[in-house]
Amino acid sequence: MTDTTTTWTIAQMADDYDVTHRALRHYEHLGLLAPDREGQRRIYHRRERTRLALILRGRRLGFSLEEIATILDMYDDQPGEVGQLRYLLSQIGDRRADLERRRRDIEDSLRELDELEQRCAEDVARLS
Amino acid sequence: MTDTTTTWTIAQMADDYDVTHRALRHYEHLGLLAPDREGQRRIYHRRERTRLALILRGRRLGFSLEEIATILDMYDDQPGEVGQLRYLLSQIGDRRADLERRRRDIEDSLRELDELEQRCAEDVARLS
DNA sequence: ATCCTGCTTGACGTTGACGCCAAGGTCAAG
DNA sequence: CTTGACCTTGGCGTCAACGTCAAGCAGGAT
Numbered sequence: 394m395t396d397t398t399t400t401w402t403i404a405q406m407a408d409d410y411d412v413t414h415r416a417l418r419h420y421e422h423l424g425l426l427a428p429d430r431e432g433q434r435r436i437y438h439r440r441e442r443t444r445l446a447l448i449l450r451g452r453r454l455g456f457s458l459e460e461i462a463t464i465l466d467m468y469d470d471q472p473g474e475v476g477q478l479r480y481l482l483s484q485i486g487d488r489r490a491d492l493e494r495r496r497r498d499i500e501d502s503l504r505e506l507d508e509l510e511q512r513c514a515e516d517v518a519r520l521s
Numbered sequence: 522m523t524d525t526t527t528t529w530t531i532a533q534m535a536d537d538y539d540v541t542h543r544a545l546r547h548y549e550h551l552g553l554l555a556p557d558r559e560g561q562r563r564i565y566h567r568r569e570r571t572r573l574a575l576i577l578r579g580r581r582l583g584f585s586l587e588e589i590a591t592i593l594d595m596y597d598d599q600p601g602e603v604g605q606l607r608y609l610l611s612q613i614g615d616r617r618a619d620l621e622r623r624r625r626d627i628e629d630s631l632r633e634l635d636e637l638e639q640r641c642a643e644d645v646a647r648l649s
Numbered sequence: 650a651t652c653c654t655g656c657t658t659g660a661c662g663t664t665g666a667c668g669c670c671a672a673g674g675t676c677a678a679g
Numbered sequence: 680c681t682t683g684a685c686c687t688t689g690g691c692g693t694c695a696a697c698g699t700c701a702a703g704c705a706g707g708a709t
Contacts, residue, residue, distance in 0.1 A: 404655070414656090419697060433657055433704075450626050455583015458696070468637065471644065478645045485638045489631065496627050498578050499620050506620070509596065510613045516599065517606045532685070542686090547667060561674070561687055586666070652709080663698070674687065679680105 401437040403428075410445055420448060423458055425465060454495065464488065529565040531556075538573055548576060551586055553593060582623065592616065 407414050420426045421435075425448055428435040444465060451461040467485070472478055535542050548554045549563075553576055556563040572593060579589040595613070600606055 402656085413697080415697065415699085418658090423696095435656085450630065452696095453583075454623060454626055454630070455581075468633075471640065473644075473648075475645060475648050478641055478648070482638065482641050482645070485634055485641070489634055492627050492631050492634070495582060496624065496631075498582055499624050499627070502578065502582070503617065503620050503624075505596075506613055506617055510610065512599065513606055513610050513613070516601075517603060517610070520601075520603050520606070530685085541668080543668065544666085546688095551666095563686085580666095650709105652707105654707090655705090657702100657704070659701085661698105661700085663696100665695090666693100668691105668693075670691085671689085672687100675685085677682105677684095679682080 397439060399439070400429075401442070403435050403437070406437050406442070406445065409442075410449060412445075412449070417445075420445070420458070423462065425458065425462055525567060527567070528557075529570070531563050531565070534565050534570070534573065537570075538577060540573075540577070545573075548573070548586070551590065553586065553590055 401409070403414055403417055406412075406417055417426065417435075421428065426437075426441050426444055428437045428441055430436065447465060447468070448458075448461055451464060452458075456464070463484070467481060467488075472481065529537070531542055531545055534540075534545055545554065545563075549556065554565075554569050554572055556565045556569050558564065575593060575596070576586075576589055579592060580586075584592070591612070595609060595616075600609065
């Protein structure tokens with residue numbers, strides 16, 4: 394039941410994902426999105442929506458749009474050739490290492506935040 | 522035994538943390554670092570090193586230098602006043618929410634990566 | 650017919666985070 | 680006393696990721 398017929402206009406996309414019209418055009422310019430045209434108008438399908446979601450998650454994680462492009466490419470077309478597949482597997486390894494490093498950074502940050510919060514809470518208790 | 526006497530030059534800092542001289546000056550310009558002077562020369566103490574480590578971790582996580590500044594401020598000086606403490610606690614909450622969102626994003630990404638890897642591995646097995 | 654709304658394509662402007670000189674001070678070594 | 684290594688302060692350049700006009704098409708409502 395993954396809907397394949399519904400389409401969206403640029404305004405609906407911008408609205409649904411809380412990005413500007415301009416940003417959508419920018420992503421398209423960089424090849425991250427490739428909406429159809431109906432006459433002049435851009436017309437977005439399901440595929441563009443999942444791609445946009447990936448783009449935005451990438452941005453939240455601090456990836457550059459260029460990095461995001463290569464990530465999208467990874468998911469794009471399963472290559473039929475073994476060499477390509479091996480290459481893709483190595484890329485997956487790289488990405489995973491990157492993400493795991495970020496996760497460690499985040500967990501360290503959260504731990505330090507906890508400490509700080511505890512000290513604060515104690516101070517508040519003492520002072521009131 | 523946290524050493525409080527050793528100091529470092531800009532070149533040592535740049536070397537130890539693998540950043541450029543220019544970046545260090547930039548961080549100083551924005552108030553993220555505030556090394557002493559010995560005559561003209563910048564002279565970095567332990568404090569600047571821990572700050573720089575926080576800055577770089579922040580950058581890896583995709584925070585802007587401005588956001589990093591507020592984070593550093595949080596850790597800077599424990600305020601003695603209750604109002605300030607409450608404010609700090611609220612900020613800590615904000616940061617934690619942000620970090621936890623990122624962690625979710627990362628874990629989602631890792632899961633999808635796992636799926637993709639599995640599909641790839643299967644394809645390789647089939648083709649060879 | 651004209652007006653409004655929503656869209657289009659340029660194209661220049663802006664902000665953040667530095668890179669990259671230029672021009673010169675300082676100090677130990679030769 | 681000059682050289683070289685290392686440092687200093689400007690200040691212009693650059694790249695990414697859009698923001699912000701400007702000018703214009705297309706189609707339905709008045």
